[in-house]
Amino acid sequence: MFHPLRVAEIERLTDDAVAVTFQVPPALHKTFRHVPGQHIALRRTVDGREIRRTYSICAPASDEPTLRVGIRLVEDGEFSTYALKELAVGDTVDVMAPAGRFVLEPRPGHFVGIVGGSGITPVLSIVTTLLTRRPDARFCLIRSDRTAASTMFLEEVADLKDRFPDRFQLVTVLSREDQQSGLPSGRLDEARLRELLPALLPVDSVDGWYLCGPFGLVQAAERALRGLQVPRNRIHEEIFHISEPAPAESALAGADTALAGAASTAATGTLSAAAGGSTTLLGGPPALRTPVHSTVTATLDGRAGSWPVVDGESLLESVLRNRADAPYACKGGVCGTCRAFLVSGEIRMDRNYALEDEEVASGYVLACQSHPVTEEVELDFDR
Template sequence: MARFHPLRVAAVEQLTDDAVALTLAVPPALRDTYRHQPGQHLTLRTRDTDGTEIRRTYSICSPAPGPEGPTALRIGVRLVEGGAFSSYAHKKIAPGDTIDTMTPAGRFTLTPAPGHYAAVVGGSGITPVLSIAATLLRQEPEARFCLLRGDRTTGSTMFLDDVADLKDRYPDRFQIATVLSREQQETGLPSGRLDRDRLTALLPLLLTPEAITGWYLCGPLGLVQNAQRALRDLKVPRTRVHEEIFHVDSAPPPPPADTAPTRGTVTARLDGRSGTWPLHEGETLLEAVLRNRPDAPYACKGGVCGTCRAHLDSGGVRMDRNFALEPEETDAGFVLACQSRPTTETVTLDFDR
């Protein structure tokens, strides 16, 4: 069960003009609780000036811990225009502060094993992939990793030193290529955006795409979609491709008026307890559950982070959008509660699966 605990801010590091790294200290009593897989994320919670609760999700960039559990967790926070939490992180958070932090979650992960792995990332999409690559190379001597990253300029590129350190430690097993969209590099690849055509042409020059053990795509929606299409053009099996979206500009489409009943009930199992509550007209299943169980897990409410993932045990739903669940998960009956609206009068969810 996902839970919040107050963690102390041990360090605040300026990465770029618009990005900081926060290091959160994990006390001995919580080290097993905050044990994480490479690629997982944390949900942080605070309140706005009017008392409104704000939750944001940030990937862990530090490697997965050993058997003793993590002594600290490091995340990267990029300033977003108008972003309530990112502005708070950049202007107000200081060492010694405490932040309510949810236990690690997420399925954009890699279990270290021999093989050749690769990632295409954009902007802050480097954050979970940094943890994935560092953990893999440290734990599996028979593994290699290729990173293709895109950013605006050298000055806006997060975790430059961390990536350079990986290259220094594993020169024969870690390959890095960088493309800048707004700055020409003296050496390396020409500047420009990583669109579908460019990725389709570029990736075979770096490696053999169809022979890669696992692909990890992370960043804005447009980049991830372009990378997906390029890998499909290059005959890469879909089962080897894993995605995580960091930002979606557009709002979800409004639900069709004739698809959702105006009355009904939702039954939800959460942390071993079940309850049945009425659904109000037009609300999502998560909204109905939160009115009665404020401890229900959620973060972005935008269909991106996957924190509110639950199994649909009975009934029918329509998801407004889904950028978090892979086809295997939806085929197995999992839904995003924040995006699910009922299409039957009764719906049963299990958050504990």
């Protein structure tokens, strides 16, 4: 459900990025309380066409929530261009309640963030909330940016160094600019991370790794950590901006920054509902198994309905033709807003950057990336 919120402040962070703060009325404080690391979906309508984009909350968690997001301009991005060039204080934007599973509830321990570009946004909320609430927690932030001028939230990160000098460690790498001190410039690829991380940290004793940024960086960091024998359940991922097309689909036109909570692998394939609600990956070419005529039954907000699936469309698109309130934001397999439980039938999921392996194994799918393989498919958005 969307709520119209007034823009209270717009702050220029870099030449191509802003921070937008929304005014949350007291009656909606409970609705917009967030866990550090969550995101919100924003909506606007242009010429009768609805545009939704998802952005991470950068403010620390609070009972009286400050709803502040970072938005970076994306080439041909419909919402980001509007946010940087047209949006003004006093304007009203439709905002969905916080969601996402790329989160860290404050607890004792040693945590590390590896971020690239605007991937700093959710991690800023995570580290600020953690260090403020837990004197028995430490955080190391390894951030990669193109240049110093393109780096978002410089002042906020500098403030963390001043406030928590013994518990906050900052490592900065610039890929296109030399630094007077610190690490040499260049990209943080898998080989460099496998060499760098053991030199910086006791890798074995880190309680949680939070990877956020472009697909290439996040995948390189995950491979490096797995090569260093870090258990998979300690690695949490969020992808910002997928540039390459999914299997059997074209690239998303005009895609803005897209987020995901705690993404695991870009798993694709054919899934079937089995006993107990578990989901099984099946073999065989998925496209050859898609039936000509299929029906999707979906439960949403306690109401169920059944509708035909038009050849080639996703299950989310089928549901949206009949239920405009079906949840979604990015439609790219990254934000996880359209997560649903596969009650029965088989589906082909083109790509997945939003669900953990355990969620897929338990029966959850991304409706925006799911296509029917059997003639009958049933989804439950309420579970």
